[in-house]
Amino acid sequence: MGVGIEVESLNAWFGAAQALHDIAMRIAPNHATAIIGPSGCGKSTFVRCINRMHETLPETRVSGKVRIGDMDVYGNGTPAVQVRRHVGMVFQKPNPFPAMSIYDNVAAGLKLNGFRDKGKLDEVVERSLRMAALWDEVKDSLNKKSGASLSGGQQQRLCIARALAVEPNVLLMDEPASALDPISTGKIEDLIFQLKQNYTIVIVTHNMQQAARVAEFTGFFLLGNLIEFDKTEKIFTNPSDKRTEDYITGRFG
Amino acid sequence: MRNRPTRTDGISWLRRLKDHLATAAAVAAVLLVLLPLAAIFIYLVQRGIGSINWAFLTRTPTPVGVPGGGMANAILGTGVILAIASAIGVPLGIGAGVFLSEYGRNPFGDAIRFTADVLNGVPSIVIGIVAYSLVVLRQKHFSALAGGVALGIMMIPTITRATEEMLLLVPVSVREAALGLGVSRWRTTVSITLRTAAAGIVTGIMLAFARVAGETAPLLFTAFGSQFWSANINQPIAALPLQIFVYAISPYDEWHRQAWAGALVLILLIVGTIAVVRLIASRGMMKGTA
Numbered sequence: 001m002g003v004g005i006e007v008e009s010l011n012a013w014f015g016a017a018q019a020l021h022d023i024a025m026r027i028a029p030n031h032a033t034a035i036i037g038p039s040g041c042g043k044s045t046f047v048r049c050i051n052r053m054h055e056t057l058p059e060t061r062v063s064g065k066v067r068i069g070d071m072d073v074y075g076n077g078t079p080a081v082q083v084r085r086h087v088g089m090v091f092q093k094p095n096p097f098p099a100m101s102i103y104d105n106v107a108a109g110l111k112l113n114g115f116r117d118k119g120k121l122d123e124v125v126e127r128s129l130r131m132a133a134l135w136d137e138v139k140d141s142l143n144k145k146s147g148a149s150l151s152g153g154q155q156q157r158l159c160i161a162r163a164l165a166v167e168p169n170v171l172l173m174d175e176p177a178s179a180l181d182p183i184s185t186g187k188i189e190d191l192i193f194q195l196k197q198n199y200t201i202v203i204v205t206h207n208m209q210q211a212a213r214v215a216e217f218t219g220f221f222l223l224g225n226l227i228e229f230d231k232t233e234k235i236f237t238n239p240s241d242k243r244t245e246d247y248i249t250g251r252f253g
Numbered sequence: 254m255r256n257r258p259t260r261t262d263g264i265s266w267l268r269r270l271k272d273h274l275a276t277a278a279a280v281a282a283v284l285l286v287l288l289p290l291a292a293i294f295i296y297l298v299q300r301g302i303g304s305i306n307w308a309f310l311t312r313t314p315t316p317v318g319v320p321g322g323g324m325a326n327a328i329l330g331t332g333v334i335l336a337i338a339s340a341i342g343v344p345l346g347i348g349a350g351v352f353l354s355e356y357g358r359n360p361f362g363d364a365i366r367f368t369a370d371v372l373n374g375v376p377s378i379v380i381g382i383v384a385y386s387l388v389v390l391r392q393k394h395f396s397a398l399a400g401g402v403a404l405g406i407m408m409i410p411t412i413t414r415a416t417e418e419m420l421l422l423v424p425v426s427v428r429e430a431a432l433g434l435g436v437s438r439w440r441t442t443v444s445i446t447l448r449t450a451a452a453g454i455v456t457g458i459m460l461a462f463a464r465v466a467g468e469t470a471p472l473l474f475t476a477f478g479s480q481f482w483s484a485n486i487n488q489p490i491a492a493l494p495l496q497i498f499v500y501a502i503s504p505y506d507e508w509h510r511q512a513w514a515g516a517l518v519l520i521l522l523i524v525g526t527i528a529v530v531r532l533i534a535s536r537g538m539m540k541g542t543a
Contacts, residue, residue: 056432058358085435095426099449109434112444159430166434 002030002200003069003169005050010064012045012054019045021224023064027217032192032201034215034232036208038247041221043204044092047172050202051087052080068170085113088163088199092175094155096147096162102138105147105158109166124165132161133191153184160191171195173203177210189214208248212236220244294520301517304510310518314480314496317505324515326482330397330491331522333484334476335466337401342408342465343458347447349409350416350454355442357417366417373410380407381471389475397483397490400476404468408461415457419450455534459527466523469494493519 005027012020020042027033035043048054049062052073066073073083096105104111106125115121125142129135134157138150147158156176163171173192177185192201192214205211211218212232219229220241228235228244239245308323315322349369353362384403389395423446431441447454472478477489478499484490493515500512 051433053429053433056429081435081437083435084433087433089433091426091429091433093426095424095430097427097430097445097449099451108431108445109436112431112434112436112440162430162434 001169001198002196004029005170005200005202006065006067007050008065010046010049010066011062012042012049013061014045014057015059019224020049023226025219025226025229027200027202029200030196030198031217032196032203032215033217033219034211035202035204035219035221036206036211036247037221037227039206042224043221044174045224046221047089047174047202047204050170050172051084051089053084053089055080085109085166086169088160088166088168088171090156090159090163090171090173090176093179094152094159096150096155096158098146098148100147101143102145102147102150102158103142106161106165108162113166125161128161128165129158131164131191131195132157133187133194134158134161151184153180153187156180156184156188157191160188164195169200171199171201173201175204175206178206185210208236220247222247297513297517297520300510301513301515304514305517309511309514313482317503317508320507322511324491324493324496324511324518326479327491327493327496327515328518328522329482329484330476330479331466331493331519333397333486333490334400334404334472334492335462337398337486338404338408338465339458339462341402341405342412342461345405346409346412346458346461347416347454349413350420351442351447353413353417354420355446366414369410369413372406373414376470377403377407377468378470378473381473381475384471384475392487395475395477395489397476397486397488400472400490400492401486403471403475404465407465407468407471408458411461411464412454412457415460416450416454419453419457420446422453423449452534455530459530463523463527466526467494467519469498493522 005025007023007025007027010020010023011018023046035046037043045054050066050068050073052062054060054062062074064074068083068086071083071086072078097108100108103125106128107121110121110124126135126139129138134154137154138145138158147155150158156179160171160176177188180188189210192203195201201215203211203215215232217230218232218235220227220235220239220243222243228239228241230240234240235244236248239248308321309325310323310328311325312321312323313326314324349365353366356362357365381403383406384399388399388402392399427449428441428446431445432438436445472492472495476492476495478495479489479491481491497512497515497519500508500515503509
């Protein structure tokens, strides 16, 4: 089941440049929360701080508190790899492992962390591919084809299956459909609808219609600040902040 | 047919001429590159094929004047020396390459990169002297091990740089995918990054292998050469390049013929090894991999 995410006074830097300023946010479990805002506003940095991916880039720094369920993400005793095992991440550009079969791509998270039980792996791979709505398209070529041989939309669903296979509580999606055509985008959005029954989803998107379609809550970021965070309906119909209104009505950004 | 418009209709004759010229220049360059290789190979076959027979491949050399004999010991010796060289050069080269690409974006990494490039340019005879002082002086006699150390050192910089370049070609997004799954950094490097770059790294290893397989100078005072059948790494050992060298500068026609045959066998062995390694490597790759 999904768990909630609590963010308190979160700051993030790239070198000397501060990318996030004092973000506070409570993300509800088993719902989809959209993060919108213009390019360079810190959306991606924000989700990358949730699973400690921000610190994998050179010369970056984070301060503040993030809790996922009862896990203190930046706590002293919490290793980054453990955080990432509980959080699935789907990136903007589909990034399957090119040298691995479809099967191995999905099983990668478990196998690389030392899980060896073949029967259980088969089960997890099938279940994850079914959840990602990809099973029927690839079931006959699981071990024959490389992950890179699939179409872009299939690759992205493969990446979702790969993220689901490690049974995370939270799924972070960083513009998961921005590199895909409308049909593939529709499939990914349908998927988000299915998945949020079991997972807490945070989705970064440039596409405001997409945010309105899939997310119950929406946060609007601008220049590293969280300007407004509310029910999606409220954000899109009656925003409290002038800047939010300007953005969603297309007056800037 | 004549009336159907084609894509080239709107393109001026000048642009088409330039296109053809550029294509012709590229084809000519390829032919020029292949020509010396083809010429050498054809000449070697002409001169050497007549002396290659079962005895040549299975017998050890005979004394001067005694007909027959072969280079079986040199073929074995080359195999032994190259095995030792690969055992040294491949792990060290790959290890250094991984370090440079994953942790080497700093002055220390730049220093290693520079050192590797310089090492690549050191004359092979000098590498031989290094192996001589490292191994031969200590053991107090020539040995296959010393020859392997010399060739192994020569393999390192090529493999290092090839590994680094190939790893840098692996997109950051692929590493992030693994890190995002909670895979530790070293695991990501070994199981994802290296695996993704494997085909290119194998090519680098084969380049280094082919280069040292024909080296003679560094073996002169390390492996030294031998007339006897031996696979003992602590004893002097024969090697094809050495044997070719000794036979080629001798005054005997029979030895000259055997030297030609030896050169042909050496080239075929290198080509064969590379072909087999490539075959095995491509079996391990998935379809659809670039």
